[in-house]
Amino acid sequence: MNKTYNWAILGCGKIAEKFASDLKLLTNANLYATASRSLDKARRFADEFGFQKSYGSYEEMVADEAVDIIYIATPHTYHCKHTLLSLEYGKAVLCEKAFAINEKEVQEMIAASKKHNAFLMEAFWTRFLPRFRKVLEVIESKELGELKLIQSDFMFYAPFDPESRLYNLKLGGGSLLDIGIYPVFNALMTLGVPKNIEANAELSPTGSDEFLTMVFEYEEGKKAYLKSGFTCDSFNDTVFHFDGGAIRVSRELNDPIFIIKRKEVQNYETQSYAINDGDGFGYQFEAAHVMECLDKGLIESPVLPNSFSVELIQLLDEVRKKIKVAYPNHGEEF
Ligand SMILES: NC(=O)c1ccc[n+]([C@@H]2O[C@H](COP(=O)([O-])OP(=O)(O)OC[C@H]3O[C@@H](n4cnc5c(N)ncnc54)[C@H](OP(=O)(O)O)[C@@H]3O)[C@@H](O)[C@H]2O)c1
Structure with a gap:
């Protein structure tokens, strides 16, 4: 016991x-x-x-x-x-x-x-959700071939409020640290550390990122296209593209995962996996x-070792340097 x-x-x-x-x-x-x-x-x-x-x-x-x-x-x-x-x-x-x-x-x-x-x-x-574990299982099995591309978003509309945790730099405001971290996590967990990062942001009047696009580039032309923001809503799906199929995962718990597997050129077998993410949140x-x-x-x-969290925060730091979002109360100035 x-x-x-x-x-x-x-x-x-x-x-x-x-x-x-x-x-x-x-x-x-x-x-x-x-x-x-x-x-x-x-x-x-x-x-x-x-x-x-x-x-x-x-x-x-x-x-x-x-x-x-x-x-x-x-x-x-x-x-x-x-x-x-x-x-x-x-x-x-x-x-x-x-x-x-x-x-x-x-x-x-x-x-x-x-x-x-x-x-x-x-x-x-x-990382611990049954749906994410299933995605990792399919990637590792290579049943869809090689993972080539990821598209992952996390956006919701949040009206501008300079005092709120989402916009106030003194509270770590910005879409990247709050929700953009999820698409970045998805890319890091599946494609690893990118060799090059491009990032562009629209900043709110407080200087926090309110809309952000990121492109991570890897060896062999692999890429991750990632977005986060508070300026509009989204389905917040993630699509993993392979050279033998694709996986679509919704952010909504207990939604099925959709998998297409290529049988021959433009001929796919479609599967949907009902995932039980349990009764809670x-x-x-x-x-x-x-x-x-x-x-x-x-x-x-x-x-989820702490070395992974270090790689994750290094990516977030690098993106913030590119979009010039600094947290002055933490000694930062870009
Ligand atoms: N895992 C997830 O799905 C998920 C979802 C949402 C948020 N989060 C994370 O959880 C953290 C909190 O987010 P939240 O949405 O719960 O925020 P929240 O509703 O604003 O709650 C944050 C709490 O922190 C405390 N706090 C201490 N100093 C504060 C200060 N100066 N200003 C405001 N609050 C202060 C307050 O608790 P007391 O008043 O009780 O002291 C406040 O209720 C963030 O880091 C966020 O990224 C994670």
């Missing part, structure tokens, strides 16, 4: 609600504590989802000896600070994407995980994985 872990939520915002609701699906997850900058808010959150304790400061909660795992759900600009705080107390950390603002911060977090011998993983939840899979790692005494995930 596996151990039951005491989970704690640091920052009671929108994503924390979905994550907490998914934690309830896991029998070895005990909903233990919540922390907010406001005690009232922490209490309301705890009552709604059934956590035992609530704290009006993040520092107080991380000092609670009974806390095993801290899920960090604050804006990106605070991820490094809150991760370092949690690791210092020896807590296991699952930190939301983007892991931090830039590579320097991610390296600091990884060094702290090693120093304190405490688990650390980026909450890249899509999809965050239960990453949370379950963290506990599996802890059961094994690991301080990083073999499925």
